[in-house]
Amino acid sequence: MPMSNSAVQKLGKRLELPEAVSEEDLTLLEDLLIDYSELLTAARGVVDELCDIVEWPLGVTHRLKTTDTLIQKLQRAKARGSSTNLARIQDIAGIRVSGRLTLTEQDQLGDMVVERFESQGHKCSVKDRREDPMVGYRAVHVIVAVGGRYVEIQIRTVGQDLWANVFERIADIFGRGIRYGEPPEYGGQAVTDVISAMEGFSTSLYEMETEAAASIVSGQEREATMARLDPVLVALRESLQTIEGVRGRSAT
Structure with a gap:
């Protein structure tokens, strides 16, 4: 039987404490992730069907947060003084x-x-991160509520992606907190300048x-209009390759 939201919230309160996580709570978290x-899996099937309908070439991936990632998220929020309700986290399951x-x-x-999820009786909310980006991050997020749980569906242009x-990758090297506006764990002003440059980009x-969208309308x-974006996309791909190289060297 699935855990109730109140039980999930209580589990999250225990997991956010800096002490060692008990085996019992770790098992409960693993069961929740199941x-x-x-x-x-069910939501991915719906999204795949929709992507087959449209004429645009789209890539679809999905991921489930790991136990370690969730515990770190809860403890990081607690350390910032803003406790997070595990039952209300919307990006545990993501497409x-x-x-x-x-x-x-x-x-x-x-x-x-x-429209498709609401026709199935599921409540949806939309977060448009394009006009109100988080540290430069832009996308459209659709949050689907299913039986007290959430699936976050991120829709990105190729440039946003x-x-x-x-x-x-920059966050992997200099601290995951920079995605939420926190300072880098090391690197100082040089990394802060990189983050600022990425926001400007x-x-x-x-x-x-x-x-481009206005021109097409x-x-x-x-295609000719979209091609104007290609030099920017090439620059982003080259930046990604460079950062992957830095990340690889730092891991050796």
Whole structure:
């Protein structure tokens, strides 16, 4: 029988404490993730069906947070003085859809996702991170509530996805907290300057995507217009390769 939300919340309160996690609580967390895994599989099937319908080439991936990642998230929040309710965390189960989309098409796909899940009786909410980015991160998130649990569906343009991958690798090297506006764990001002540059890059990319979407709506040819973004995408791919090399050297 699935854990009640109150039981999940109490489990989270115990896990957020800096003391060693008990074997019993670790087992409960693993059981909870099994519930989320089944939910994620069902939601992925719905998303795959929708992506087969549209004409845009899209990539779909999914992931489930690990026990270690969840415990670290809870303890990091506690250390910041903002305790997190485990039962209300919305990104334990996540699906990511990305592709060569315009911003308009990104909206359309988000609407399709909401319509399909709501037609099945599930409540959805949308977080538009494009106008209100978090440390430069932009995307459209659809949060689907299923039986007291959540699945987060991220919809990204290819530019937003590449940018996020670059920033994720920077966070892997200099501290995961930078994704939430926290200072880097080391590297000082040099890393802070890199983060600021990435935020500026995100703003410039969004402005270009906005212009491209408006041009296509006004009648300009889609592929020729989208091709204007290619130099930026190439730069992001090169940055990702460079950072992967830095990350590889630091691990040896």
